[in-house]
Amino acid sequence: MIDLYNDTELKSHLPSIKEDKFSDDQVLEEIRKLKNELANEVVILGHHYQQDDIIQFADITGDSLQLSREASKLSKPYVIFCGVHFMAETADMLTTDEQSVILPDLKAGCSMADMANRKEIDRCWNFLTSATSQKIVPITYINCAATLKSFVGENNGAICTSSNAKEVIQWAFKEGQKLLFFPDQHLGRNTCSELGISLDEMIVYNPSMLNGGVTKEQVEKAKVILWYGFCSVHQGFQAKQIDQIREEEPDRKIIVHPECSYEVFKKADLAGSTSYIINTIDQAPAGSKFAVGTEINLVNRLNKKYEDKSITSLSPYQCLCTTMYRVRPRWLLKSLQSIKEKKPINVIKVDKETTKYSLLALENMFKVTK
Ligand code: SF4
Numbered sequence: 591m592i593d594l595y596n597d598t599e600l601k602s603h604l605p606s607i608k609e610d611k612f613s614d615d616q617v618l619e620e621i622r623k624l625k626n627e628l629a630n631e632v633v634i635l636g637h638h639y640q641q642d643d644i645i646q647f648a649d650i651t652g653d654s655l656q657l658s659r660e661a662s663k664l665s666k667p668y669v670i671f672c673g674v675h676f677m678a679e680t681a682d683m684l685t686t687d688e689q690s691v692i693l694p695d696l697k698a699g700c701s702m703a704d705m706a707n708r709k710e711i712d713r714c715w716n717f718l719t720s721a722t723s724q725k726i727v728p729i730t731y732i733n734c735a736a737t738l739k740s741f742v743g744e745n746n747g748a749i750c751t752s753s754n755a756k757e758v759i760q761w762a763f764k765e766g767q768k769l770l771f772f773p774d775q776h777l778g779r780n781t782c783s784e785l786g787i788s789l790d791e792m793i794v795y796n797p798s799m800l801n802g803g804v805t806k807e808q809v810e811k812a813k814v815i816l817w818y819g820f821c822s823v824h825q826g827f828q829a830k831q832i833d834q835i836r837e838e839e840p841d842r843k844i845i846v847h848p849e850c851s852y853e854v855f856k857k858a859d860l861a862g863s864t865s866y867i868i869n870t871i872d873q874a875p876a877g878s879k880f881a882v883g884t885e886i887n888l889v890n891r892l893n894k895k896y897e898d899k900s901i902t903s904l905s906p907y908q909c910l911c912t913t914m915y916r917v918r919p920r921w922l923l924k925s926l927q928s929i930k931e932k933k934p935i936n937v938i939k940v941d942k943e944t945t946k947y948s949l950l951a952l953e954n955m956f957k958v959t960k
Contacts, residue, residue, distance in 0.1 A: 617919045621647055624926040632929060633666045634922070635681070637673035638864045639885040639914045644672045644922060653864040654680075654732045655751040655959075658952070661685055668692060668934065670925050672917045674700045678938040679736040683945045683952070690937045692929075694921035698913050700733055702849075705819035706773035708737040710797040715745070718770060718795075718815060721806035725766030726815070729758055731774045733821075736940045736948050738772070743947030748954035752848050752863035755781040761958045770795075772817030776824070780848045780855040782814050789852075794818050824849035826909045827883040832857045835881050835904070844904060845870060846883030854883060864888060871896060885911050 612620060625632070625647055635657050636648025645651060650660050654677060661669065661681035669691045671678040678693040685691060718726055728747035730738050739749055746765070750758035759781055762769050771778030775794055782792060793809070795802030796818040809815065827850045835842055845860040845867055855861050860870060864884060871880055876898035882889045883904040893901040903909065928935040940948070 612920075612923075614919070617923050618643065621919060621923050621926060624923070624930060628668075628926060628929060631666055632668045632670060632926065633664055634670045635660065635672060637677065637914065638868070638888045638891075639911050640672050640917060641887050641915060642891060643919045644917055645891070647919075647922065648672060653751065653753065655753045655863070656865065657681070658684060658732065658751075661691075664689070668929050670694065670922065671938075672922065674698045674703070674913055675938070676700055676703045676733055676735060679940050680732065680739075680948075680952075682938050682940050683736065683739075683948050690934055692925045692934055693917075693936050693938050694925045695916045695918070696936050698916040700913055702731075702773055702819050702821045703734050706734060706738060706797070706817055708735070708741060711738055711741050711772065714795055714797065714802055714817075715741075715770070717801050718809055721809035722768065724768050724810075726768040726770050727762040727766040728770045728772075729762050729778075730772055730951070731755070731777055734773050736944050739948035739951050740944040741947075743950035743952075746954075747951060748958065749948075749951045750955060752777060753865055754955065754959040755848070756785065757958045758955055759785060761954070768812065769814045770817070771814060773819030774821060774849055775816040775818055776820055776851055776855070777848050778814065778816045779852050780850075780861070783852065783856075787813055792816055821849040823885055823909050823911045824883065825851065826907060827851070827854050827904050829853040829857050831904050831906070832881075839879065842879040842881050842900070842902075844881050844883070846904065850883050858883065868892065871899065871901065874899060883909075885909060885914070887911075887914070 633649050634647050636645045636651045638653055658680050662684040664685060667689055669681055671681050671691055671693055675693060678691050682691040728742045728745050730742045730749055732749050732751045748758050755777055779792055791813040793804050793812040794816050795804055824847050832844050844858040846854055846858040848855060848861050867884060871892055879900040881902050881904040886903055886908050889903045
């Protein structure tokens with residue numbers, strides 16, 4: 591695996607800007623040519639939050655769940671993953687050893703995924719399991735490093751996405767009495783509250799505090815232990831923005847992603863994964879109005895696509911996922927060029943042990959959501 595925090599190692603894998611001789615338009619033209627030339631060897635996956643200049647080249651677009659399912663069906667030797675690091679890791683684990691998964695920019699990470707690491711999770715687990723004799727089932731949102739997915743597999747838990755968190759959590763409560771949910775506290779809290787678990791049955795474990803800032807008595811009493819992580823993009827949406835829209839345009843529906851805070855989630859008319867948001871808007875009658883609480887590239891794309899509907903962002907500020915935005919057409923071109931030269935760059939490889947246990951956790955998710 592490439593060490594993302596080692597600058598010297600990282601630089602040797604980054605595309606070089608100096609060597610570039612193409613204008614922006616030429617870059618797009620070159621991608622088009624090379625994509626055709628390498629059509630039998632390369633498949634390009636594009637996450638919904640990617641910019642349009644990338645999405646236009648994607649063979650498959652989707653959210654984390656769709657793309658992880660698609661990755662497992664692919665047979666072409668090269669998969670270029672236009673998304674963030676944890677997604678490329680998941681794709682590597684779901685593809686064969688003969689296939690290579692490429693992330694166009696290695697610095698395309700996820701601020702939420704970075705809020706939990708294996709050392710912290712191990713420390714948390716030791717504390718929680720020493721605080722109670724009840725069985726705790728670990729559930730991780732797919733937005734995390736492979737080592738954390740492996741932790742979940744090693745401890746008989748499951749991975750979830752924002753599309754299937756409800757089903758996975760229901761499954762977990764059949765397996766044990768308590769839940770450790772990481773790294774996104776909001777998805778955990780919002781989904782558990784939808785399942786009828788009250789807020790006072792949930793506690794937040796903050797890894798930067800001694801024992802997570804909770805006592806053994808609190809752990810014993812709690813049903814759900816939420817990790818203190820969040821998405822910096824979705825945290826940008828606020829309840830007062832909903833109040834303002836309701837006052838100005840009462841007929842505009844508010845639809846948000848469950849990574850938004852509890853207050854926003856509760857006040858919104860509708861909430862669900864990116865796929866849910868897309869499908870809801872797609873199926874709404876002409877003339878419908880939506881204020882959407884999710885990443886701005888997707889909101890703008892929906893607005894362009896559905897000319898007969900009015901689609902705006904819930905926030906007046908640009909809620910952009912800056913790490914997704916790091917994947918530029920120029921880096922996509924570099925990835926294609928490196929494949930053509932038979933010297934692929936930025937190949938994401940997860941070691942066998944980590945893969946083995948992560949796949950157990952993924953299998954539990956697929957079993958529940960089939
Ligand atoms: S939108 Fe949030 S959770 Fe998704 S990749 Fe960006 S920072 Fe991570």
